[in-house]
Amino acid sequence: MSTEALIQVIASGLLLGLIYALIAVGLSLIFGLMDVVNFAHGEFLMVAMYATFGLWFVTAIDPILLAPVVTALLFVFGALVYLGVVRYAMRAKANIGMVQIFATFGLAILIQGLAQYFFTPDYRSIAGSWLGGKTLNIGGIFLPLPQIYGGVISVIVFGGLYLLMSRTDFGRALEATREDQGAVALVGIDRNRVFALGWGLGAALVGLAGAVLAIFYYIHPQVGGTFALIAYVTVALGGFGSVFGALVAGIIVGLVEAITAIVLPPAMKSVGVYALYLGVVFVRPSGLFGRL
Amino acid sequence: MKMNRRQVLMSGAALTALAPLGRMAFAQAGGEVVIGVIYPMSGSNAQIGVDARHAFETALDLINNDYDLPLPGAKGAGLAGLGGAKIRLIFADHQADPQKGRAEAERLITQDKVAAIVGAFHSSVSNTVSVTTERYAIPYMCADSSSPSLHRRNLKFFFRPAAHDEMFSKAMFDFMDAQKKKGKKIESVGLFHEDTIFGTDSSNVQRKLAEERGYKVVADIKYRANSPSLTSEVQQIKSADPDVLLPSSYTTDAILLVKTMGELGYKPKNIIAQAAGFSEKTVFDTVGNQLIGLISRASFSLDAAAKRPFITTVNDMFNKRAARDLNDNTSRQLMALLILADAIDRAKSVEGEKVREALAATNIPGEKTIMPWKQVKFGADGQNEDADPVLLQYTGDNKFTTIFPEAVAANEPKWPMNA
Numbered sequence: 001m002s003t004e005a006l007i008q009v010i011a012s013g014l015l016l017g018l019i020y021a022l023i024a025v026g027l028s029l030i031f032g033l034m035d036v037v038n039f040a041h042g043e044f045l046m047v048a049m050y051a052t053f054g055l056w057f058v059t060a061i062d063p064i065l066l067a068p069v070v071t072a073l074l075f076v077f078g079a080l081v082y083l084g085v086v087r088y089a090m091r092a093k094a095n096i097g098m099v100q101i102f103a104t105f106g107l108a109i110l111i112q113g114l115a116q117y118f119f120t121p122d123y124r125s126i127a128g129s130w131l132g133g134k135t136l137n138i139g140g141i142f143l144p145l146p147q148i149y150g151g152v153i154s155v156i157v158f159g160g161l162y163l164l165m166s167r168t169d170f171g172r173a174l175e176a177t178r179e180d181q182g183a184v185a186l187v188g189i190d191r192n193r194v195f196a197l198g199w200g201l202g203a204a205l206v207g208l209a210g211a212v213l214a215i216f217y218y219i220h221p222q223v224g225g226t227f228a229l230i231a232y233v234t235v236a237l238g239g240f241g242s243v244f245g246a247l248v249a250g251i252i253v254g255l256v257e258a259i260t261a262i263v264l265p266p267a268m269k270s271v272g273v274y275a276l277y278l279g280v281v282f283v284r285p286s287g288l289f290g291r292l
Numbered sequence: 293m294k295m296n297r298r299q300v301l302m303s304g305a306a307l308t309a310l311a312p313l314g315r316m317a318f319a320q321a322g323g324e325v326v327i328g329v330i331y332p333m334s335g336s337n338a339q340i341g342v343d344a345r346h347a348f349e350t351a352l353d354l355i356n357n358d359y360d361l362p363l364p365g366a367k368g369a370g371l372a373g374l375g376g377a378k379i380r381l382i383f384a385d386h387q388a389d390p391q392k393g394r395a396e397a398e399r400l401i402t403q404d405k406v407a408a409i410v411g412a413f414h415s416s417v418s419n420t421v422s423v424t425t426e427r428y429a430i431p432y433m434c435a436d437s438s439s440p441s442l443h444r445r446n447l448k449f450f451f452r453p454a455a456h457d458e459m460f461s462k463a464m465f466d467f468m469d470a471q472k473k474k475g476k477k478i479e480s481v482g483l484f485h486e487d488t489i490f491g492t493d494s495s496n497v498q499r500k501l502a503e504e505r506g507y508k509v510v511a512d513i514k515y516r517a518n519s520p521s522l523t524s525e526v527q528q529i530k531s532a533d534p535d536v537l538l539p540s541s542y543t544t545d546a547i548l549l550v551k552t553m554g555e556l557g558y559k560p561k562n563i564i565a566q567a568a569g570f571s572e573k574t575v576f577d578t579v580g581n582q583l584i585g586l587i588s589r590a591s592f593s594l595d596a597a598a599k600r601p602f603i604t605t606v607n608d609m610f611n612k613r614a615a616r617d618l619n620d621n622t623s624r625q626l627m628a629l630l631i632l633a634d635a636i637d638r639a640k641s642v643e644g645e646k647v648r649e650a651l652a653a654t655n656i657p658g659e660k661t662i663m664p665w666k667q668v669k670f671g672a673d674g675q676n677e678d679a680d681p682v683l684l685q686y687t688g689d690n691k692f693t694t695i696f697p698e699a700v701a702a703n704e705p706k707w708p709m710n711a
Binding site: 002005008009012013016112113116120121122123124125127133135137142144147216217218220221222225226227230257258259261262265266267268269270 | 519527556
């Protein structure tokens with residue numbers, strides 16, 4: 001393989017990695033806040049993609065401009081999922097972890113079923129957006145504009161999250177709640193409210209990822225599953241709950257996947273990612289940036 | 293681990309959803325023949341199942357009602373051999389999972405007492421389902437799974453009226469040879485195939501044919517089905533830049549492959565596809581503008597309606613239900629049920645062994661089908677060797693034209709696809 005082709009593969013892997021990170025960070029955030037793994041994370045992504053498609057279809061406004069709307073919608077959706085489902089699942093007296101897993105799992109299957117029923121299993125795709133199908137050619141290296149846009153959004157989001165977590169009251173409340181759920185009540189922080197906002201934020205982030213992805217990926221009731229597995233390994237690799245870890249791990253996953261596909265038969269490209277993850281488990285079981 | 297849990301749960305949900313169907317079947321009364329239909333009704337190929345359902349219901353309409361068309365089963369309502377008995381179909385969902393397919397087949401046979409099973413799109417599922425039907429001695433009508441290994445397992449109850457991938461791939465290479473004779477430059481091919489039995493078998497045949505006929509295989513890429521990205525894979529094809537790209541892909545991967553080719557600025561000189569995803573309307577709806585000139589093998593061509601006008605009638609019946617034209621998959625599904633009904637009619641029985649004998653004695657001339665086949669006549673292995681495939685070229689706007697074999701071609705091929 002020529003150097004040019006190799007650079008292409010690495011560049012594509014990097015861009016995709018940034019998008020993986022954006023997809024995964026909401027999952028990591030929710031886990032970090034309250035130790036709940038949202039098994040419906042992929043379905044949140046799917047809902048966001050359909051929301052983008054639907055809004056685009058009705059209003060014919062470019063998906064880039066619709067992204068804030070979709071993000072806001074998913075924020076509400078995430079908060080409602082917490083208030084309507086997860087809050088109750090957390091009241092279990094025994095096997096609380098399993099109850100949460102099955103509650104979010106059930107939700108995932110319900111959302112998938114509803115999507116298939118109402119949107120049909122046909123594949124959708126957004127035709128004629130500003131960036132769709134456009135590619136930047138830098139000396140034979142092709143960088144699709146929608147993915148560059150996704151990468152830029154991802155970097156901005158991680159910057160924003162850093163500021164949010166470290167500079168705002170809401171961020172501090174999130175951090176405090178995750179440190180000690182009991183103690184925050186004593187200083188007047190409503191735990192339920194923080195959780196609901198945390199779910200809203202997590203869903204909003206995956207919503208933004210969906211709005212980005214909808215520009216260049218097909219939209220289908222099952223599309224979440226394709227990315228959810230990657231999101232889980234990204235979160236596990238980066239460290240459960242670590243926002244920065246999700247960024248690093250997303251990039252690593254994107255790169256390792258791209259490179260594995262040229263070293264090994266491409267059918268085995270996820271092998272590289274999982275081999276790396278297992279390697280990390282030996283050294284740092286809670287992930288690269290997870291708390292030990 | 294997580295994926296496994298997910299799959300376990302999904303199968304549970306699917307079974308629960310299907311439970312009422314099982315109960316309905318107990319109401320099976322005299323004058324009714326029950327046939328099981330196993331397709332992907334959920335999962336990433338659910339649209340295949342939705343379309344298949346429309347195809348089977350069209351066939352059912354033809355069989356159960358009186359139509360004056362020269363198709364087996366169309367004339368007269370119901371099955372004359374069974375006193376006008378009607379056929380009832382029970383649909384089951386295999387979610388593209390061979391194990392779920394096997395379990396559903398078992399359920400259809402033991403609980404719903406089906407007389408035969410039709411399936412299954414995915415070759416991997418046809419594989420397990422046909423082993424189950426063999427064990428219970430009821431016929432399996434393999435409508436549209438095309439792996440050549442399927443009819444080579446000494447199964448007595450396996451029947452496939454349509455072509456398998458060796459026949460399809462042979463047609464592709466015959467076409468390439470013919471183009472070469474006309475002075476077109478074709479030296480190398482690139483294989484791009486998914487990693488289940490369909491892609492693996494298809495590529496094995498193509499690799500062998502390429503070697504025998506002196507085409508250089510410059511890329512041989514086996515990729516993981518339903519990948520989030522195919523960039524590295526496409527980059528490898530792009531670097532090799534074969535004269536002809538031969539993809540064997542289902543719908544999701546077909547869309548992603550074409551999108552990624554566009555993103556990486558790669559225009560293959562020619563594509564000859566092993567149908568599957570590349571005969572699906574949705575692929576041409578989403579990325580059709582990049583596929584003008586694509587050639588795909590097929591079992592069916594609407595062009596044939598010029599000689600057999602009833603094909604238009606059948607297509608209209610299907611289109612009314614499905615809002616799309618018959619394609620490679622749906623035409624085979626529709627025909628498979630007609631052929632099965634014809635056999636049950638002649639068997640005058642729903643007993644597995646009798647239906648099997650009737651199927652083995654099937655002899656339907658090609659003019660009585662909607663396909664470009666010579667005839668329907670099963671060999672001892674259950675394969676119809678006279679199911680001649682055609683090659684279609686995509687001309688835009690969801691339209692195809694037949695370009696090969698020359699005897700049935702409606703137009704000259706556009707070659708190369710991208711100069």
